[in-house]
Amino acid sequence: MNAQTFDPFEPYDYRHGSVVAGLRWKNPVGTASGTFKLDACGEYYDVSQLGAISTKGVSPVPWEGNPTPRTAESPSGMVNAVGLQNPGVDHYLLDELPKLKALDALVVTNVAGHSDEDYAQVVAKLAQSEADMLEINVSCPNVTHGGMSVGTDPIALERLVRRLRGMTDKPMIVKLTPNVTDIAETARAAADGGADALSLINTLVGMRLDTRTGRPIIANVTGGVSGPAILPIALACVWKVRRALPDMPIIGIGGISSGRDALEFLYAGANAVEVGAAALVDPQAPVRVAHELEELLDRRPRLADALEKGQAWQQ
Amino acid sequence: MSHIESEFRPIQRTPAPEVGVRHLPGRRTGHVSAQRSLAQGVYMLTIRDAPVARNARPGQFVNLYPNDRTAMLPRPFGIAGVHGDEFDLIYQRVGAGTRAFARLSAGDPIDLVGPLGRPYDLTAAGDYLLIGGGLGVPPLISAAQGLAGRGDVRAIALFGYRDARFADGLVGRFADRTLSVSACEGNVITLLDRIEPELEVEATTILSCGPIPMMRAVAAWAGRRSIRSQFSLEERMGCGYGACLACVVDTTDGRLRVCKDGPVFAGGRLEWETAR
Numbered sequence: 001m002n003a004q005t006f007d008p009f010e011p012y013d014y015r016h017g018s019v020v021a022g023l024r025w026k027n028p029v030g031t032a033s034g035t036f037k038l039d040a041c042g043e044y045y046d047v048s049q050l051g052a053i054s055t056k057g058v059s060p061v062p063w064e065g066n067p068t069p070r071t072a073e074s075p076s077g078m079v080n081a082v083g084l085q086n087p088g089v090d091h092y093l094l095d096e097l098p099k100l101k102a103l104d105a106l107v108v109t110n111v112a113g114h115s116d117e118d119y120a121q122v123v124a125k126l127a128q129s130e131a132d133m134l135e136i137n138v139s140c141p142n143v144t145h146g147g148m149s150v151g152t153d154p155i156a157l158e159r160l161v162r163r164l165r166g167m168t169d170k171p172m173i174v175k176l177t178p179n180v181t182d183i184a185e186t187a188r189a190a191a192d193g194g195a196d197a198l199s200l201i202n203t204l205v206g207m208r209l210d211t212r213t214g215r216p217i218i219a220n221v222t223g224g225v226s227g228p229a230i231l232p233i234a235l236a237c238v239w240k241v242r243r244a245l246p247d248m249p250i251i252g253i254g255g256i257s258s259g260r261d262a263l264e265f266l267y268a269g270a271n272a273v274e275v276g277a278a279a280l281v282d283p284q285a286p287v288r289v290a291h292e293l294e295e296l297l298d299r300r301p302r303l304a305d306a307l308e309k310g311q312a313w314q315q
Numbered sequence: 316m317s318h319i320e321s322e323f324r325p326i327q328r329t330p331a332p333e334v335g336v337r338h339l340p341g342r343r344t345g346h347v348s349a350q351r352s353l354a355q356g357v358y359m360l361t362i363r364d365a366p367v368a369r370n371a372r373p374g375q376f377v378n379l380y381p382n383d384r385t386a387m388l389p390r391p392f393g394i395a396g397v398h399g400d401e402f403d404l405i406y407q408r409v410g411a412g413t414r415a416f417a418r419l420s421a422g423d424p425i426d427l428v429g430p431l432g433r434p435y436d437l438t439a440a441g442d443y444l445l446i447g448g449g450l451g452v453p454p455l456i457s458a459a460q461g462l463a464g465r466g467d468v469r470a471i472a473l474f475g476y477r478d479a480r481f482a483d484g485l486v487g488r489f490a491d492r493t494l495s496v497s498a499c500e501g502n503v504i505t506l507l508d509r510i511e512p513e514l515e516v517e518a519t520t521i522l523s524c525g526p527i528p529m530m531r532a533v534a535a536w537a538g539r540r541s542i543r544s545q546f547s548l549e550e551r552m553g554c555g556y557g558a559c560l561a562c563v564v565d566t567t568d569g570r571l572r573v574c575k576d577g578p579v580f581a582g583g584r585l586e587w588e589t590a591r
Contacts, residue, residue, distance in 0.1 A: 071551060080561060283339075
């Protein structure tokens, strides 16, 4: 079986895994938060085929999200302002998480909040759950409080991460925003607060306007830009954070749509990657990327070996 | 997605008969069989793709992906009919994506995913009123095709157009009757009022698709008479298969996805006050 002929529902033994914050992903490819919903994606591939599933942001109570329209196209990308619509942590624990675990997925639960208290409430409930890893979303550009407003302030970020760190032993990933002057500074703050790993990047703030009306297309006015357009920006961020924090596990995200894109992130210093916007335009993209990367790693034993040992590529 | 690098071709699968989880075919390349102009700026595109043609049910849609790889997002189109291994779409040339589609001709490749979404429920017997407005008529042509040949139903198409009546002939192949109106003459409510005397409330089902103001008026008309109704909605979509939550609508069951939980919703479930 190779990347040309893989069956997305056929059990497959990956040869190249990656250890991220002490947990082994069966391959270095996961879904990026916000682009995976089980009842939709599970119809296109077996979710246990991926290294990890990062869920949509989970908040302490149900969130309605933003009004529509929530999305607009952009050159080689898209702008979205969904606003973290989700049914809340209690529903997640009763419904979604058990289903994901029953399907044998490694689950990264993405945690959303409008305040430190919100994040703490969700983490307190997840601490006792079957979730494998937590990913603290301090980088969503589409909510007015919490999200990016915490993730752009190193002092607030370190304080929040330290508080959450004290609540759980689960591996804790902090997802960083690129909408800062120096992402290495927020990366260090998260590390100082006790993060076990970092995921980067979240979307970049952007917008589109309708030239017939002169008005913004998205009801929220601005949204987050994702897709291949942001790949070089994400690579530069991963590179920069890897230089600043040589031993920190990093999950690279941003415009990945092929195994070769993923490989580029691994050479930039990522230990694993997540596929986001590509999955929205090709439902099987995450599994395809995993299979393509598998073949590329066959020919790169030093890199594959480093990933298995929980290490990143050394330039 | 293959625009940066891909030697990958997804294999085509037929849905597996596994309990609980459907196995759907992923993104693939179909081929244009034919394209013709129905009216000024309105086209019918016929595409060869067996999984869509064989599995689509009336009210479902497909995602088409522009061959220009810098335009990533799918363009969702309601299926207007199936024949053999081919299916028809009707669309209006409005933006860059549809301008590119209008240049396609027989033999050209076009990427697609589908069939997608919840179809119309055609289980009831009796009269079906297929109420369509403008470019909302394609799923109703499919519904007429789905109802054709059934002895227990009668399909009456009521179509409203801005000007050219481009779909009367297409739906007329399947519907028992076709009534239409152009904007200068009136609207679909005019047509509904005209045929109301022949209807039996409890044996009538309304299926509708079109602009929100039209559907809101149809919902109100149906509600006053307690006629059951199903509406197919349109919303700016992201993925079009249920993953991203870009296209949502407020319903009595909360905020649902138009692409996955719809596009067809029972009239009583929709919150028409907030519908745009």
